[in-house]
Amino acid sequence: MRLAHMASWALALTVTPSLLLARVHPFGDAGLTRPAAAWARIPPQTAMPPEVRNLLDAKCADCHSSTPHAPLYRNFAPVSWLLERxxxxxxxxFNLSAWNRYTPEQQETLRAKMVAQVRSGAMPLPQYRLIHWNASITPHDLQVLTAWARSSSMPEDTSQTGSPADAARGRAIFEKRCTGCHSLTKAHEGPPLAGVYGRHIGSVPGFPYSAALRSSNVVWDRLSLDLWLTEPQDFIPNSDMDFRVPRAQERRDLIAYLQQVPR
Ligand code: HEC
Ligand code: HEC
Known part of the structure; x- marks a missing residue:
């Protein structure tokens, strides 16, 4: 009797503050305790194949959408704080609920980043997979995502005819489609690209290149860059870049730009 009494006090003393603290949002309010929204997390009119939508909804949308399905522990601080953060x-x-609002270039970059994150095992977050064991990524999931990332919204064009390479146009393409992962002078997901033309592959000191890139013996020139940008995984299998430039004219323009960027 006495023991049960003490136990209920102990429970009240720990659970009640935790419940109250869950109403406080030191990292910001992610809307966990609002009533579940009536709309879908990834609306049906979202421009993505249904198979992809189901996969992202099941395994990514708890964090990457406007309407997380918060489980019971949303009510308990500090777990709720960590979740909100x-x-x-x-x-x-990125927010999957607003996917249609991204430009085609932003979508293309995000698709490539999703593949890279999932393949490396970084996403879904490991602590989330501990609780949601069914959110683990299967080889089939990875295939679905990879196929989606490769299905470019830009039409394929392999013609060698067209206008002469134009570095100004190349710069505009670089700004739109490469800067999601690269800058000229700093390392982001990808290595800095100033002076890449004429550089040995995988040679920026300190950048965490894939083993595939590090062990390759290539100097970046017009041909190697063209092959890499056409299909990085064909040119260097198991490398970490999942991004293609399917149009020959755009590759020529980009290479002309990279060629004239000083180191
Ligand atoms: C438990 C929450 C959670 C889940 C589930 C989750 N993510 Fe994330 N994701 C994060 C957080 C947090 C970040 C930001 C990491 C940072 O800023 O350091 C992130 C960042 C990312 C990024 C950007 C990485 C970068 O550095 O550019 C990508 C891409 C991504 N997630 C893809 C996915 C995909 C694909 C899934 C589903 C297979 C997924 N995530 C599931 C929490 C989650
Ligand atoms: C989704 C992210 C992402 C996008 C978008 C992206 N890259 Fe990359 N890029 C990478 C990563 C990651 C690496 C390192 C690959 C490795 O280590 O296997 C890389 C490597 C490279 C390299 C080799 C550099 C070196 O030091 O050897 C070149 C060249 C390159 N990218 C060019 C481009 C160009 C041009 C674009 C735009 C058309 C682009 N990338 C778009 C992620 C990206």
Whole structure:
């Protein structure tokens, strides 16, 4: 009797503050305790194949969408705080509920980043997979995502005819389609690209290249860059870049630009 009494006090003393604290949002309010929204997390009119939508809805949308399905532990601080922090950070990267609002270039970059994150095992977050064991990624999931990333919204064009290479146009393409992962002078997901033309592959000191890239023996020139940008995984299998430029004219323009960027 006495023991049961003490136990209920102990419970009240720990659970009640935790419940109250869950109403406080030190990292920002991710909307966990709002009533579940009536709309779908990834609306049906979203421009993506149904198979992809189901996969992202099941395994990514708890963090990367406006309407997380918060489980019971949303009510308990500090777990709720950690969850909120993750959701806000995840949403800052991309929000699947607003997918149609991204430009085609942003979508293309995000698709490539999703493949890279999933293949490396970084996403879904490991602590999330501990709780949601069914959110683990299967080889089939990876195939679905990879096929989606490769199905470019830009039509394929392999013609060698067209206008002469134009570095100004190349610069505009670089700004739109490469800067999601690269800058000229700093390392992001990809290595800095100033002076890449004429550089040995995988040679920026300190950049965490894939083993595939590090062990390759290539100097970046017009031909190697063209092959790499056409299909990186064909040119260097198992490399970490999942991004293609299917149009020959755009590759020529990009290469002309990279060629004249000083180191
Ligand atoms: C438990 C929450 C959670 C889940 C589930 C989750 N993510 Fe994330 N994701 C995050 C957080 C947090 C970040 C931001 C990491 C940072 O800023 O350091 C992130 C960032 C990312 C990024 C950007 C990485 C970068 O550095 O550019 C990609 C891409 C991504 N997630 C893809 C996915 C995909 C694909 C899934 C589903 C297979 C997924 N995530 C599931 C929490 C999550
Ligand atoms: C989704 C992210 C992403 C996008 C978008 C992207 N890249 Fe990359 N890129 C990478 C990563 C990651 C690597 C390192 C690959 C490795 O280590 O296997 C890389 C490597 C490279 C390299 C080799 C550099 C070296 O030091 O050897 C070149 C060249 C390159 N990218 C060019 C481009 C160009 C041009 C674009 C735009 C058309 C582009 N990339 C778009 C992620 C990206």
């Amino acid at each position: 993750d959701i806000l950070k995840a949403r800052a990267q």
